[in-house]
Amino acid sequence: MACRLICFIALLLAQSIPCLAAEPVRIRVLTYNIHHAEGVDGRLDLERIAEVIHAAEADIVALQEVDQLVRRSGRVDQVAELAKNTRMHNAFGANIELQGGHYGNAILSRWPLHGVENHLLPNFQQGEQRGCLKAVVRLPNTSQALTILATHFDHRPLEDERLASAEFINQLVTAEPTAPALLLGDLNAVPTSQTLSRLRASWEVCDEEHLKTIPVSDPSRQIDYVLYRPAKLWRLKNARVIDEPVASDHLPLLAELELVELESAIGK
DSSP states (O other), rough: HHHHHHHHHHHHHHHHHHHOOOOOOEEEEEEEGGGGGTTTTBOOHHHHHHHHHHTTTSSEEEEEOOOOGGGTTOBBBBBHHHHHHTTTTEEEEEEEEEETTTEEEEEEEEEEOOOEEEEEEOTTOOOOOEEEEEEEOOOSSOOEEEEEEEEEEESSSHHHHHHHHHHHHHHHHHTTTSSEEEEEESSOTTTTTTHHHHHTTTOOOOTTOOOBBBBSSSSBOOEEEEEOGGGGGGGEEEEOOOOOOOSSSOOEEEEEEOOHHHHHHHHH
C-alpha cells in the first residue's frame, strides 16, 4: 500500500513540474576550399592546411578541391592525411579522375560518419564535374542525427548549372523536412545571386554581413557558405572568416551554431 502511495505521489509531482528542454548542442563548422593544398605562394603544404583546421577547433569541416593520390600533389591521399593530423573521421567524394587519382570534396568530423553518399551534380556543356558529398553524424549526449552536405558548384559565368545544382540539393532534403541539416561549400555565387535565392527556398544562410572569402589578399566577395535547415531548430551564434591569406586561394569560413532540442522545437 505504501509503495502504491509513493508511486502515486511521484506521478503527481512529475506531472506538476514543467518538462525542461535539453541543453542545445553547440557545433562549430568550417568550410574551406583548400586548392589541393597549394597556397598562393606556390607551395604545396598539406600540414599548413591541417594547422588551419586544427586552430579553428571545428567539429565538422567541409573541404573542396581535395586530391586523392593525384600526381600533382605527390600521390597523397589528402583527406586521409588531414584526418590523421587533426584526429577526425573522414569521407571523400570523388568527382573527377585526375592524373592517376581523384579530385573532389571531403568531410572531416569529430564524430563518426554514417550513410556516406556522393552525388554527382548536373553537368552542362561538358563542364568540370561537380558533386555533393552527404553524410550523417549522431551528436553526442543525444539521439539526434545531423545530415551534412559538402559541395562545390560550377565556376563559369553562366548560372544555369549552379541553379540546377541548387535545385538538386534542395530535393535531397525534401524527404525529411524536420530533420536538421547543414550545407557547406564553395557555391561560386554571391549572396545576391539567383543561386542563393533558390537555395534560400530550403535553407537559411549565414551571410548577415556578407562574409567575404576571396580574393585572399583583399577579400571583396563571398562565394563560400554555411547554410542550415530547418530554421526553427538552429540558432546562429556567430560566423566569421579566418584570416589565412597564404595557405589557399580561398579564406576559410567558420560558423558556430546551436541545435535546439528537437521535440521542444517541433511543439512551437
